[in-house]
Amino acid sequence: MVHTSGVVSRAELTARTGLNRSTVADLVRELSQRGLVAEGSPLATGAPGRPSPSVTVRTDGIYVLALDVKVDSVAAATVSLGGHRLASKRVARPRSRRDISTVLDALAGLGTELMEELPDTQRLVGIGVSIVGLVPRSDAMVEVTPNLGWSDVPLAEALRARLRRRVPIVVSNDGDAGALGERVHGVARGIDDLLYVSGEVGIGGGIIAGGRALGGAVGHAGEIGHTLVDPQGEPCRCGARGCWETVIGEAALLRRAGLPEDGGQRAVSQLRGAALRGDDAALAAMEAVGRWLGLGLAGLVNVLNPQLIVLGGLHGEFHRFLAASAAEELERNSLVARGSPTGIVPAMFGVDSSLIGAAEDALQPLLRDPMTWPSWNAGDTSPDGFTGAISVE
Amino acid sequence: MVHTSGVVSRAELTARTGLNRSTVADLVRELSQRGLVAEGSPLATGAPGRPSPSVTVRTDGIYVLALDVKVDSVAAATVSLGGHRLASKRVARPRSRRDISTVLDALAGLGTELMEELPDTQRLVGIGVSIVGLVPRSDAMVEVTPNLGWSDVPLAEALRARLRRRVPIVVSNDGDAGALGERVHGVARGIDDLLYVSGEVGIGGGIIAGGRALGGAVGHAGEIGHTLVDPQGEPCRCGARGCWETVIGEAALLRRAGLPEDGGQRAVSQLRGAALRGDDAALAAMEAVGRWLGLGLAGLVNVLNPQLIVLGGLHGEFHRFLAASAAEELERNSLVARGSPTGIVPAMFGVDSSLIGAAEDALQPLLRDPMTWPSWNAGDTSPDGFTGAISVE
DNA sequence: TTCGTTTCGTTGTCTGCCCCAACGAAACAT
DNA sequence: ATGTTTCGTTGGGGCAGACAACGAAACGAA
Incomplete structure (x- = not known):
């Protein structure tokens, strides 16, 4: 909790954990002794009552x-x-x-x-x-x-x-x-149901459902780039046809904008410049990709009902150009999105x-389990450099 | 654990919970006193060692x-x-x-x-x-x-x-x-990642991910019937176009088989009979619907990576006729299914x-929390008929 | 400035959950 | 008949965390 918040008052820790004041005091003391957190002077809240000391993560441990x-x-x-x-x-x-x-x-x-x-x-x-x-x-x-x-x-x-x-x-x-990063420290902080879309050359995804990462049977869940959006579409690298990736990936975006589809970062930069200048072809490409983006999101929202959709990578960078058409298409095509408003926001950390x-x-x-982990007091540096469990993975 | 297994030995409870023998003995005694379970004579296992008494759920409490x-x-x-x-x-x-x-x-x-x-x-x-x-x-x-x-x-x-x-x-x-029922007592017992598809007039779905029901932000997750499979497809009741439901629902199946698409249960019975007789049109309809079924499943498998797909309702009933083509299409179109074999089985409980x-x-x-719940010993029937918490929901 | 109010930290005590070890019982194997 | 294995039972104990009482530190009103 201290890790995700950065700074918290001890009273707030008590309220949020539901633990007893005494228990929280004990825990904070132990974490502090281990060099993981530091207790500081109370934050000025302006509220009546005795002020509660603040607890901060240590960034030097x-x-x-x-x-x-x-x-x-x-x-x-x-x-x-x-x-x-x-x-x-x-x-x-x-x-x-x-x-x-x-x-x-x-x-x-x-x-x-x-x-x-x-x-x-x-x-x-x-x-x-x-x-x-x-x-x-x-x-x-x-x-x-x-x-x-x-x-x-x-x-x-x-x-x-x-x-x-x-x-x-x-x-x-x-x-x-990406989903984890944005959830713990980014735009989706504290959100328990979210869909993260990382658009780059391919389209990746990360799903957090009920506060936990959705991994699936063997950890392969979240391959949203290869959901079908058009059975008559183009063949995809994955072997199927008409995957979402083929209509909203970098190649599709560049092609629609009249740029070389394997132009890489240079071409993407050109596109960015063109869009910022208000170039018609660039904006039209964005808008069209936004529509396909929304169409694919509609299906995912129907299945997952996320509270928030976070666009990372390419689509996060171009959020301002494609979010409107994506949102419109999402609303039109998703039964679930109509009953449960679903925001579309760019990632806080970009790539x-x-x-x-x-x-x-x-x-x-x-x-x-911060308590049984070896302690990192400045004093007890072991010669080995690492005293904890030596697991391969 | 006793509820899901029906009968378990106390030793097995010890092993599966990780609790101590003494603790398990205590818990079983208390559950037994509350009239929820009964201890019986040991099951003959043929293994060496002292046999462990069995614990059974009581169906009369x-x-x-x-x-x-x-x-x-x-x-x-x-x-x-x-x-x-x-x-x-x-x-x-x-x-x-x-x-x-x-x-x-x-x-x-x-x-x-x-x-x-x-x-x-x-x-x-x-x-x-x-x-x-x-x-x-x-x-x-x-x-x-x-x-x-x-x-x-x-x-x-x-x-x-x-x-x-x-x-x-x-x-x-x-x-x-449906997903819950099949997971706890049906074909998906003990499976932590599963997708349940209930085909009826509309297509419903239930997802269990990581052992927990996937509800989404407001509980609307699992509306898999309205995922897009064909942007040029027919309009759907939900307002979108080309939903999965429009190609694998009851109406689509009947129509393909040359039966009235609003024929209801009668028409479905006719179709069943025709398929069992080996009627070409019926089998072709099944096969075609199976293909669309597999195509839609491919997208869902890419996103969710379930260990098992359970077909309920209509598609469960007709599993034998459409599972083969569905499995083939799933394999062809899903990157994830190729790396993580995904079974397609009919529901145990049918409708x-x-x-x-x-x-x-x-x-x-x-x-x-069976322990703090009021006890249901035959003796203490309260006049009210219910002594526990009176919550609205 | 003073005093009441509110909120909080601290300390000691207590309870409930569960582990542990030793012992005996009940099966199988030889 | 004896050893081996697995288990139930009993008494003892540890520990996390709740609880209650007390004092401390802020705010607000007189």
């Missing part, structure tokens, strides 16, 4: 490394409790290069660089990786990434060998991580939602 | 009344712990009659009739109602039932007035109830899945 693999770029960040990015770096990478080893080397290099910036007293507790591809829940083997051309990559192992840190490495799907989500994933074990 | 409103029929059942139907009755009703009061009178009459069959020692603890329509999570007001022509019906209140029993009444959507689910809903408060 522990941290996690977050890594992100997209089609056009890789990124890394060091993230502390509270979701604060201590440092963050994203570098473009040529789309054509399919050599896995090179990508992983670059990624690990980025991560190492950022970790070395931090003082020795700050301790790494986990590594979270988000990648555009199917990631099963059971292990860290990435099964298929149609948009990268990879398959069956033991990502966690490969990164462990390069990073040489004895901490758990968790791998998750780009869409799932970095999944990076924040990956960090959150890596923090999970600590957050789930 | 408490019961719930389950009610079900479909387009063509209404049904009632009295259901005990363990999901045993003590009595059950379904009556057809003319589809044209839209008079709400008449339907509710008939339904309440059915319920009263079944309850009066039971001895006075058996105590009613709740009433569960399933209905084909949108039911918000927050209250018992049924918002819209496109297929019945009702809107904004205070169903719980109306039934309370007719049934005159002071127990909680819970109302839920037909699809959600009554939702009836069992409604009963399960009504049992929930008792199951959630």
Whole structure:
């Protein structure tokens, strides 16, 4: 709770947990002794009564490394409790290069660089990786990434060998991580039912239902880019025909705007400029993609009834140009949306939602049980650099 | 756990709960004192070691009344712990009659009739109602039932007035109830990720994800009948165009088979007969509907990644005729299904899945906390007939 | 400024849930 | 007949968190 809020009064913790004042005091003391939170002077509320001391996350105790693999770029960040990015770096990478080893080397290099910036007293507790591809829940083997051309990559192992840190490495799907990031620290804070759409070259998605990530039987849920919207549509990379991705993906958007559909980031920049200038073709392309976006969302809203739809990546960036037509089409085509108003908002973290989500994933074990986790007092640095459980995943 | 299993050994309860033997013994003793379970002689297992006594649900202690409103029929059942139907009755009703009061009178009459069959020692603890329509999570007001022509019906209140029993009444959507029923006592027992499709006049659905019902923001999730499958398709009752329902619903099936599309149960019977005889037109209709079924399922599987798909109602009945083509189309069109094999099976309870689910809903408060619930020993029958919390919903 | 009110932290006590260990009982295997 | 395995039973104990009483720290009205 302190992690998601950043700062909370102890009284508020009491109210929100439903625990007794004494219990909350005990817990806060213990967390404080472990170097995870700090108690501060009361926040001026203006309300009568004795003021309650504030509890703040410490950003100088522990941290996690977050890594992100997209089609056009890789990124890394060091993230502390509270979701604060201590440092963050994203570098473009040529789309054509399919050599896995090179990508992983670059990624690990980025991560190492950022970790070395931090003082020795700050301790790494986990590594979270988000990648555009199917990631099963059971292990860290990435099964298929149609948009990268990879398959069956033991990502966690490969990164462990390069990073040489004895901490758990968790791998998750780009869409799932984005949803998590936006829910915990972004625009969807506190929202229990949300749909996150990450539009890039392909369309990914992440679903949070009833406050929990929807993973499905093996963790493959959320592949919303491959829902059918037009049985007579174009063939898709996935083998089917008329997938949503084929009408709202980057290629479709560029093509409609009269730009080269494999133009990559350059073409997207051109499109952005054109749209901002009010160029007719660009705006028409946006509007048309917005309609297909809304049409696909209508089906998803009927199935999932989310409270909020968060657009990440491409569609988040172009939210202002396509949200209106998407919302209109959603309203027209969704029985559920008519009875349960569903907002469509851009992601707070832009392309970095999944990076924040990956960090959150890596923090999970600590957050789930901060008390039995080894303590990170500045004093007791173990020679090994890591004293906790050494799990592979 | 005893409720879902019917009979379990105490040792198995220990293993499955992770609790201590002593604790389990205590709990079983208390449940037994409350008249909810009975301890029996050990089941012959043939394994070495001291045999463990069996624990059975008592079917003569408490019961719930389950009610079900479909387009063509209404049904009632009295259901005990363990999901045993003590009595059950379904009556057809003319589809044209839209008079709400008449339907509710008939339904309440059915319920009263079944309850009066039971001895006075058996105590009613709740009433569960399933209905084909949108039911918000927050209250018992049924918002819209496109297929019945009702809107904004205070169903719980109306039934309370007719049934005159002071127990909680819970109302839920037909699809959600069906999914629950099949999961707890039917073909999907113990499966944590499943999609239930109830094909009738309209197509309803129920989703269980991660072991919990997926309700969405206001409880409207699972309206899978209105996902888009063909933007150039026919208009649907819901206001959109090309909904799944328009190509796999009863009307579509009958039309393809050359039967009157509003022929109702009679026409469906004719179709069944024709299919069983091997009539070409009937089989071709089944096959075509199976293809559309699989196509729609492909999208849903991509989004939800269920472990199992349960076909209820019409499609459950005709499973043998359409499952093959549906499975083929699913495999072809779903990226997720290819990596995570997804079975398609008919519902165990046929049209009554939702009836069992409604009963399960009504049992929930008792199951959630059987210890603080008032005890139902034969001795302490209160004059009022109900001693527990008197909640409206 | 003073005093009542409100809200909160602190401390000691207590309860309920569950674990644990030792012992004996009831089955199977040899 | 004896060892092995699995289990129920009993008494003891630990721990999280509730509860109640007291004092402290703010605000508002006189």
